[in-house]
Amino acid sequence: MLSAEIIAIGSELLTPEKTDTNSLWLTGRLNDIGIEVKLKTVVGDDGERLQETVKDALSRSEVVITTGGLGPTADDITREFTARAVGRDLVYHPEIEDWLRERFRRWGREMPEINKTQAFIIDGADVLPNPHGSASGMFLAMDGRILAVLPGPPRENQPMFSDHVFPRLKEIAGDVYVSRRVLRVAGMGESAVDEIAAPIYSAASDVQTSILFNRTEVEIHIAAQAGSFAAAADASNSLAEKLADALGDAVFSTNGDTMEEVVGTLLRERGETISVAESCTGGLIGRRLTEVPGSSDYFLEGAITYSNEAKVRVLGVSPDTLDRHGAVSRECALEMAEGMRRASGTDHSLSVTGIAGPGGGSDEKPVGTVYIGYSGPAGTHSREISLPGDRYLIRWRASQSALDLLRRRLLSA
Amino acid sequence: MLSAEIIAIGSELLTPEKTDTNSLWLTGRLNDIGIEVKLKTVVGDDGERLQETVKDALSRSEVVITTGGLGPTADDITREFTARAVGRDLVYHPEIEDWLRERFRRWGREMPEINKTQAFIIDGADVLPNPHGSASGMFLAMDGRILAVLPGPPRENQPMFSDHVFPRLKEIAGDVYVSRRVLRVAGMGESAVDEIAAPIYSAASDVQTSILFNRTEVEIHIAAQAGSFAAAADASNSLAEKLADALGDAVFSTNGDTMEEVVGTLLRERGETISVAESCTGGLIGRRLTEVPGSSDYFLEGAITYSNEAKVRVLGVSPDTLDRHGAVSRECALEMAEGMRRASGTDHSLSVTGIAGPGGGSDEKPVGTVYIGYSGPAGTHSREISLPGDRYLIRWRASQSALDLLRRRLLSA
Numbered sequence: 001m002l003s004a005e006i007i008a009i010g011s012e013l014l015t016p017e018k019t020d021t022n023s024l025w026l027t028g029r030l031n032d033i034g035i036e037v038k039l040k041t042v043v044g045d046d047g048e049r050l051q052e053t054v055k056d057a058l059s060r061s062e063v064v065i066t067t068g069g070l071g072p073t074a075d076d077i078t079r080e081f082t083a084r085a086v087g088r089d090l091v092y093h094p095e096i097e098d099w100l101r102e103r104f105r106r107w108g109r110e111m112p113e114i115n116k117t118q119a120f121i122i123d124g125a126d127v128l129p130n131p132h133g134s135a136s137g138m139f140l141a142m143d144g145r146i147l148a149v150l151p152g153p154p155r156e157n158q159p160m161f162s163d164h165v166f167p168r169l170k171e172i173a174g175d176v177y178v179s180r181r182v183l184r185v186a187g188m189g190e191s192a193v194d195e196i197a198a199p200i201y202s203a204a205s206d207v208q209t210s211i212l213f214n215r216t217e218v219e220i221h222i223a224a225q226a227g228s229f230a231a232a233a234d235a236s237n238s239l240a241e242k243l244a245d246a247l248g249d250a251v252f253s254t255n256g257d258t259m260e261e262v263v264g265t266l267l268r269e270r271g272e273t274i275s276v277a278e279s280c281t282g283g284l285i286g287r288r289l290t291e292v293p294g295s296s297d298y299f300l301e302g303a304i305t306y307s308n309e310a311k312v313r314v315l316g317v318s319p320d321t322l323d324r325h326g327a328v329s330r331e332c333a334l335e336m337a338e339g340m341r342r343a344s345g346t347d348h349s350l351s352v353t354g355i356a357g358p359g360g361g362s363d364e365k366p367v368g369t370v371y372i373g374y375s376g377p378a379g380t381h382s383r384e385i386s387l388p389g390d391r392y393l394i395r396w397r398a399s400q401s402a403l404d405l406l407r408r409r410l411l412s413a
Numbered sequence: 414m415l416s417a418e419i420i421a422i423g424s425e426l427l428t429p430e431k432t433d434t435n436s437l438w439l440t441g442r443l444n445d446i447g448i449e450v451k452l453k454t455v456v457g458d459d460g461e462r463l464q465e466t467v468k469d470a471l472s473r474s475e476v477v478i479t480t481g482g483l484g485p486t487a488d489d490i491t492r493e494f495t496a497r498a499v500g501r502d503l504v505y506h507p508e509i510e511d512w513l514r515e516r517f518r519r520w521g522r523e524m525p526e527i528n529k530t531q532a533f534i535i536d537g538a539d540v541l542p543n544p545h546g547s548a549s550g551m552f553l554a555m556d557g558r559i560l561a562v563l564p565g566p567p568r569e570n571q572p573m574f575s576d577h578v579f580p581r582l583k584e585i586a587g588d589v590y591v592s593r594r595v596l597r598v599a600g601m602g603e604s605a606v607d608e609i610a611a612p613i614y615s616a617a618s619d620v621q622t623s624i625l626f627n628r629t630e631v632e633i634h635i636a637a638q639a640g641s642f643a644a645a646a647d648a649s650n651s652l653a654e655k656l657a658d659a660l661g662d663a664v665f666s667t668n669g670d671t672m673e674e675v676v677g678t679l680l681r682e683r684g685e686t687i688s689v690a691e692s693c694t695g696g697l698i699g700r701r702l703t704e705v706p707g708s709s710d711y712f713l714e715g716a717i718t719y720s721n722e723a724k725v726r727v728l729g730v731s732p733d734t735l736d737r738h739g740a741v742s743r744e745c746a747l748e749m750a751e752g753m754r755r756a757s758g759t760d761h762s763l764s765v766t767g768i769a770g771p772g773g774g775s776d777e778k779p780v781g782t783v784y785i786g787y788s789g790p791a792g793t794h795s796r797e798i799s800l801p802g803d804r805y806l807i808r809w810r811a812s813q814s815a816l817d818l819l820r821r822r823l824l825s826a
Binding site: 011012013014015016017019020021023024025027028031036037038039040041042043044045046049052053056060071072073074075107108112114115132153155210212221276278280281282283284285286287289290291293294295296299300301302303304305306307309310313314343344357358359391392395 | 426427428429430431432433434436437438440441444449450451452453454455456457459462465466469473603604605607608611623624625626634689691693694695696697698699700702703704706707708709712713714715716717718719720722723726727756757770771772799801802803804805806808
């Protein structure tokens with residue numbers, strides 16, 4: 001089995017606020033072809049340490065991948081010091097400069113002279129094109145070792161890795177096949193999931209299983225490795241099916257789809273439409289639904305009715321309801337969903353009203369109190385939930401609960 | 414300035430799902446006393462690599478901190494291989510074993526014999542007590558270098574660091590004070606900012622400056638270190654002011670505030686209100702504005718008018734405008750903003766309509782074409798922009814441009 005090291009470059013990754021996360025995705029892809037990550041390093045904009053780190057990594061591991069530090073400014077040191085680490089020169093590539101100038105022209109700008117540094121590549125390395133940014137990557141094979149130098153932004157390094165590094169590594173790694181499945185669960189806690197899942201996955205000792213608690217979702221990650229793709233897929237699929245059966249409709253995704261993708265697929269299959277009326281989530285549910293390409297086929301509109309006046313005028317919530325029950329109430333949530341459906345003419349409507357905090361809570365309705373409303377062909381429905389966490393998490397969890405309620409309604413219809 | 418390295422130990426930290434986060438908190442505490450983290454490593458349960466990593470770290474940096482791998486089982490290798498890295502033996506401490514046996518007794522259990530390994534400490538190291546777990550830490554000062562060996566769980570390593578490592582390091586670091594400033598810039602690219610900023614920050618060689626490109630914003634991080642807090646603050650403030658002057662109103666924040674916080678503060682100061690009409694951003698601007706606690710004081714409502722029908726019915730966009738210019742047009746953006754302001758009665762309204770992709774682009778209006786509209790007391794205004802990136806980034810950048818347009822309007826009013 002080949003071993004790899006990942007080196008993340010950039011002083012910002014050595015601050016208390018930021019850490020390297022690129023390596024997580026890269027590790028997953030490397031594991032897919034049986035390459036194990038043995039060490040990860042984060043190094044700042046510090047040439048000497050970078051050079052030493054790359055050199056050490058190449059002395060220990062067959063595959064070394066760096067991310068970041070390929071920008072045009074003076075603190076982008078990766079080109080220079082990876083070249084030094086392998087004892088080679090940087091070579092000027094006029095075709096990269098041409099491409100850069102053209103790229104800037106397309107956005108109506110002149111290329112700043114400083115960007116010319118991005119046309120320098122380690123001698124003998126393959127140039128890896130970057131359709132999403134100005135930094136080209138490099139792929140160097142020497143002395144039985146591989147050095148791949150990638151840009152830092154995930155949107156640049158992930159496609160570059162997939163298109164140009166992965167195929168080359170796959171060839172070297174040979175016939176190792178890993179099949180992964182991810183189950184996503186909503187509406188159940190981590191320990192509750194584990195209590196049901198543990199007896200099942202413990203019996204499948206040849207498959208690696210881990211349970212992760214990821215913000216508002218519990219994820220079950222399954223990885224099976226074998227000498228053929230069919231054997232690996234059989235093992236992972238068989239375990240995934242058993243777990244999905246045991247956990248029932250709490251499992252909302254067995255193929256990695258997000259909640260908004262799952263809901264979108266259900267709506268599209270049915271040829272039905274959705275609108276949302278949001279108070280405390282402030283647009284988050286709309287944003288999540290419309291993050292999915294093509295969502296205009298089923299998402300028609302939303303109302304962010306933060307003020308009471310807007311709830312009355314836009315959604316037709318009755319002033320009497322607001323007086324008697326307050327804007328954060330089951331009654332208001334129901335009227336919001338009904339009013340949204342009436343105004344928009346969509347098949348389904350969701351609403352959310354609640355107290356995201358940190359202020360605004362009371363003894364009766366503390367921070368985290370959220371009402372979710374639903375209106376659809378089979379009638380209306382609402383739920384009160386109490387969500388833990390800070391403002392950000394309460395809003396996220398409220399959006400997840402609302403989308404999950406819609407999902408369950410669509411499945412039961 | 415002392416430099417530090419942090420080594421996180423554990424094979425689970427080399428999977429696609431988990432990464433080291435202990436180092437973030439530790440970095441903050443180290444920075445507070447002027448100790449800079451120069452390198453971070455994640456190493457698995459792999460003795461040889463751990464030994465080499467610790468040895469290399471001690472050869473480069475004055476302070477080396479390890480976290481994790483101090484449990485009692487066979488894959489907890491930190492004790493053995495940190496000892497080898499410094500060329501010392503492990504010494505049995507009977508008082509630790511007594512404490513461990515007592516600890517287990519308190520929970521009504523016998524100490525498993527395997528836990529005896531936790532009574533072994535590097536020769537010459539101070540034992541760091543752990544009130545929250547069974548793993549004692551170690552603190553070793555040798556040859557002008559410090560090695561601190563801490564357990565992995567944050568609720569064990571954080572109090573241990575605070576109580577026993579921090580005070581010792583503070584004494585060594587002496588009277589070092591650090592003052593930090595962050596400037597955030599909108600509407601300018603990284604290289605354009607650097608071209609203006611570099612001559613200024615290069616002249617202040619006593620202050621560390623780095624330019625980060627963070628999604629849609631460029632950030633300038635400034636850190637000054639001095640023997641007194643006043644001197645450090647003077648140095649960082651003076652550079653921050655010079656940079657802010659040179660970059661003008663592209664600098665939207667000099668105190669770390671986000672764009673939505675800056676806009677919120679401006680609205681609150683003026684006692685004015687805002688509403689938003691969103692098409693391609695689908696609720697993102699509303700979500701961002703309402704992420705700020707207390708935003709209900711100035712954010713009244715939003716309309717997510719994804720369908721043309723909603724643009725007409727909710728915002729009063731004229732069907733004729735949609736026919737003649739399309740929903741993605743300057744004219745539609747203006748009517749959306751005006752209609753939103755009219756309906757909501759807010760002082761200001763923003764609108765966004767555009768093509769976020771991946772589908773929907775044409776030769777005339779390719780993916781990334783976005784129109785931003787504004788309506789306010791001093792009239793209406795709109796902008797066409799061409800945004801690079803994928804769907805996610807185009808939407809984010811559109812929201813940032815819209816909020817920045819509002820900010821500039823508020824400042825010029």
